[in-house]
Amino acid sequence: xxxxxTRQLLAADGIACRHNVYDAExxxxxxxxxxxxxxLVINALxxxxxxxxxxxxxxxxxxxxxxxxxxRVINRIGNDHEVTSIPSIGPGPLIPNAPEVVSSIxxxxxxxxxxxxxxxxxxxxxxxxxxxxDGVSAPAGANRPSPRVISNLLSTNSSDSPINQHGLxxxxxxxxxxxxxxxxxxxxxxxxESFGIVVPTGDPHFDPDQxxxxxxxxxxxxxxxxxxxxxxxxxxxxxLITAFLDGSMVYGSDETTAASLRTFVGxxxxxxxxxxxxLDEHGMAIAGDSRASENIGLTAMHTLFIREHNRLxxxxxxxxxxxxxxxVYQRARAVVTAIVQSITYNEFLPAxxxxxxxxxxxxxxxxxxxxxxxxxxTAAFRLGHSTLREEIGFLDNDGKALQDEVALKDAYFxxxxxxxxxxxxxxxxxxxxxxxxxxLGVVDALRNFLFGPPGAGGMDLVAMNIQRGRDHGLSDYxxxxxxxxxxxxxTFADITGDVTLQxxxxxxxGSVDDIDLWVGLxxxxxxxxxxxxxxxxxxxxxxxxxxxxxxxxxxRNVWEGQALxxxxxxxxxxxxxxxxxxxxxxxxVFFMRxxxxxxxYADTSPSSEPNDxxxxxxxxxxxxxxxxxxxxxxxxxxxxxxxxxxxSLTGDYQVRFVDSGETLTxxxxxxxxxxxxxxxxxxxxxx
Numbered sequence: 127x128x129x130x131x132t133r134q135l136l137a138a139d140g141i142a143c144r145h146n147v148y149d150a151e152x153x154x155x156x157x158x159x160x161x162x163x164x165x166l167v168i169n170a171l172x173x174x175x176x177x178x179x180x181x182x183x184x185x186x187x188x189x190x191x192x193x194x195x196x197x198r199v200i201n202r203i204g205n206d207h208e209v210t211s212i213p214s215i216g217p218g219p220l221i222p223n224a225p226e227v228v229s230s231i232x233x234x235x236x237x238x239x240x241x242x243x244x245x246x247x248x249x250x251x252x253x254x255x256x257x258x259x260d261g262v263s264a265p266a267g268a269n270r271p272s273p274r275v276i277s278n279l280l281s282t283n284s285s286d287s288p289i290n291q292h293g294l295x296x297x298x299x300x301x302x303x304x305x306x307x308x309x310x311x312x313x314x315x316x317x318x319e320s321f322g323i324v325v326p327t328g329d330p331h332f333d334p335d336q337x338x339x340x341x342x343x344x345x346x347x348x349x350x351x352x353x354x355x356x357x358x359x360x361x362x363x364x365x366l367i368t369a370f371l372d373g374s375m376v377y378g379s380d381e382t383t384a385a386s387l388r389t390f391v392g393x394x395x396x397x398x399x400x401x402x403x404x405l406d407e408h409g410m411a412i413a414g415d416s417r418a419s420e421n422i423g424l425t426a427m428h429t430l431f432i433r434e435h436n437r438l439x440x441x442x443x444x445x446x447x448x449x450x451x452x453x454v455y456q457r458a459r460a461v462v463t464a465i466v467q468s469i470t471y472n473e474f475l476p477a478x479x480x481x482x483x484x485x486x487x488x489x490x491x492x493x494x495x496x497x498x499x500x501x502x503x504t505a506a507f508r509l510g511h512s513t514l515r516e517e518i519g520f521l522d523n524d525g526k527a528l529q530d531e532v533a534l535k536d537a538y539f540x541x542x543x544x545x546x547x548x549x550x551x552x553x554x555x556x557x558x559x560x561x562x563x564x565x566l567g568v569v570d571a572l573r574n575f576l577f578g579p580p581g582a583g584g585m586d587l588v589a590m591n592i593q594r595g596r597d598h599g600l601s602d603y604x605x606x607x608x609x610x611x612x613x614x615x616x617t618f619a620d621i622t623g624d625v626t627l628q629x630x631x632x633x634x635x636g637s638v639d640d641i642d643l644w645v646g647l648x649x650x651x652x653x654x655x656x657x658x659x660x661x662x663x664x665x666x667x668x669x670x671x672x673x674x675x676x677x678x679x680x681x682r683n684v685w686e687g688q689a690l691x692x693x694x695x696x697x698x699x700x701x702x703x704x705x706x707x708x709x710x711x712x713x714x715v716f717f718m719r720x721x722x723x724x725x726x727y728a729d730t731s732p733s734s735e736p737n738d739x740x741x742x743x744x745x746x747x748x749x750x751x752x753x754x755x756x757x758x759x760x761x762x763x764x765x766x767x768x769x770x771x772x773x774s775l776t777g778d779y780q781v782r783f784v785d786s787g788e789t790l791t792x793x794x795x796x797x798x799x800x801x802x803x804x805x806x807x808x809x810x811x812x813x
Contacts (some may be wrong), residue, residue, distance in 0.1 A: 251499045256601075290562065298478060324341055349363065492694050534569065560718045721769060722769065790804045
């Protein structure tokens with residue numbers, strides 16, 4: 127493993143300025159672009175101490191303040207216009223050639239010196255020391271409360287869960303789970319040592335009869351052969367798939383699986399007559415990863431990229447009609463893998479961590495071990511569990527419901543459902559629905575009904591995350607901070623500013639030096655430009671940097687010129703739109719950033735132009751959904767302006783001026799809809 131000496135640098139949030147994602151030139155976010163906005167940028171340029179606590183001076187969104195930011199504001203003054211998205215440039219006719227040597231299915235030989243690095247069957251890495259109770263293999267946390275007790279106190283989520291404050295869409299968990307299944311798999315169907323989760327007496331879901339004898343079934347992961355023999359050789363777990371971001375969830379991590387997914391005709395992969403994944407005798411999707419049927423959203427992602435492979439294969443055959451099946455398959459596989467890598471590093475990670483947190487790519491590094499760290503797979507990258515919604519929906523291209531939503535708890539292992547619904551509306555929903563905030567709150571479908579009702583297979587994913595961390599002997603939150611080069615915390619207030627959460631953590635753990643890692647990560651206050659906290663971001667950045675730098679076949683190490691440009695211009699939006707009937711998606715489907723904005727003004731205003739109106743302050747405005755339910759309220763500012771930005775889903779909305787009862791209708795069609803000039807005139811007011 128590479129040295130950790132510079133890892134502390136990852137903890138610094140290097141961006142000291144903020145960007146207004148809704149309207150870049152509106153630096154003070156007052157609804158108008160004026161000379162004041164330019165002045166704020168200019169003042170910030172001359173004041174290095176400015177931390178942009180209340181303004182947005184990174185107008186160009188490049189992570190810096192510069193004269194270009196001021197110039198862009200100045201050019202906008204007097205020429206106000208609607209803000210529109212810059213469309214992405216989909217790939218042109220060029221399909222990058224496959225590299226002369228393609229990566230092996232099982233990951234072996236990627237590193238020419240350490241041929242097993244990143245290959246299937248390798249031990250998970252440890253950044254922090256193992257913390258087994260006996261120093262060898264006994265589960266950690268023997269003196270801590272039951273994970274179910276912790277889950278009940280910290281993770282109960284109401285139906286009005288807060289949506290992500292940075293505007294992340296449901297694709298943050300759809301993509302996160304998709305690539306998670308490309309990187310790691312330690313849990314098997316084999317029954318290891320029983321390590322049941324103790325259920326507190328009278329638990330309303332798991333022990334309603336107050337027997338005090340209930341447990342949630344749980345089994346330990348198997349140890350790597352030869353480990354767990356002494357304190358000098360503690361138990362280690364195994365990654366059963368490749369550690370590379372190499373499309374293994376699409377193609378498999380062994381030759382037998384890879385072959386079973388192919389037609390061996392024209393380089394294509396097996397699909398049904400409806401262009402869906404084939405199903406086995408149990409109705410489970412046949413895919414490169416055994417978990418493809420865990421929920422229909424995940425199955426849809428697998429289907430999408432099988433379609434992309436076959437689309438590429440068909441185009442390659444047109445370009446090179448003499449190419450044989452193997453040549454076409456490997457070229458399409460290499461391009462699909464590169465697209466997955468590009469989307470992950472250019473869209474997903476910046477959306478999650480903010481721009482500037484990951485180090486820039488400096489080329490292949492043969493000394494970087496791409497192996498999966500147990501802190502990453504067993505704790506940090508399980509953050510997506512808190513972002514899921516209770517329902518999965520299906521939307522048309524106008525952002526409106528095609529059919530009733532499906533409860534998440536009813537969407538587990540139902541791959542056959544896609545034969546009726548298809549994947550188009552489901553993927554449109556993922557782009558058009560807001561993710562829940564990344565925190566300790568987890569929806570009921572995951573906390574009480576995971577894979578079935580209690581007593582009939584139902585489990586608690588929060589409790590399982592905590593128990594799995596203890597199974598793997600993860601170090602506590604504070605010890606892990608130190609292992610990653612971060613200073614330890616001294617109080618619970620150093621982890622979170624939420625006083626209620628501080629008190630609950632204290633009641634459960636007593637000390638900041640004994641917090642289960644997953645709990646500590648989810649409790650962290652978020653970094654300024656990220657949707658995660660300091661240690662979470664550091665663990666994720668460390669893993670994805672090693673995954674990238676230690677991969678000889680990483681797309682930026684393989685392609686250059688126009689081929690590289692084609693790959694980097696391909697967004698997830700493009701993959702969806704060319705393989706489904708979905709159109710009009712926002713450029714970056716990882717964000718659901720919509721806005722309705724207007725003004726209340728007096729009818730005595732000398733002009734109908736917004737900048738000349740006399741705005742009325744402190745007017746109550748309500749936002750109502752299609753069922754006329756009030757979902758948000760606000761008051762106009764001193765200029766009479768109001769705005770709504772927290773939209774859980776696209777669709778039809780009404781804005782009501784409470785004083786007059788007047789309403790205006792607006793339709794949110796995609797995750798980048800910004801509708802202005804929903805204005806109300808207040809009559810009979812004194813001049």
